[in-house]
Amino acid sequence: MTRPADIYLRFLQLADTLRSLPSLPALDPLEERILSQVARAQQQRTRLSVRDIMATAGLGSPATVHTRLKSMRHKGWVTLSDTEDARRKQVELTQDALRYFDKLSDCLVAAAGTGTP
Numbered sequence: 001m002t003r004p005a006d007i008y009l010r011f012l013q014l015a016d017t018l019r020s021l022p023s024l025p026a027l028d029p030l031e032e033r034i035l036s037q038v039a040r041a042q043q044q045r046t047r048l049s050v051r052d053i054m055a056t057a058g059l060g061s062p063a064t065v066h067t068r069l070k071s072m073r074h075k076g077w078v079t080l081s082d083t084e085d086a087r088r089k090q091v092e093l094t095q096d097a098l099r100y101f102d103k104l105s106d107c108l109v110a111a112a113g114t115g116t117p
Contacts, residue, residue, distance in 0.1 A: 011111035018103055025075035030059065031068050035077055038091050039101060049088045050080065
């Protein structure tokens with residue numbers, strides 16, 4: 001019988017393989033955390049501005065977060081859209097980022113033994 005930990009470790013292995021594909025621009029660990037934060041906000045249909053992300057505890061200095069957001073935007077993971085206040089930009093996932101999460105979901109399903117990626 002497969003232990004739950006085995007399923008999770010298999011998922012991590014599949015996810016690492018997915019992240020190593022040349023078609024996906026690499027993200028550093030901080031960018032991965034930011035991407036997950038943006039994805040959760042978008043899934044909950046809440047607005048998340050650049051300022052909101054920069055104010056998040058544990059992500060580092062505002063300058064570091066701003067640099068990572070700029071990098072993620074350049075790599076095609078996130079986009080910035082205007083809000084009613086021209087000085088504030090809302091951070092959203094790109095279609096490529098959404099496809100990445102679809103593929104991660106496939107990895108999870110495959111690891112659980114109910115499908116293949």
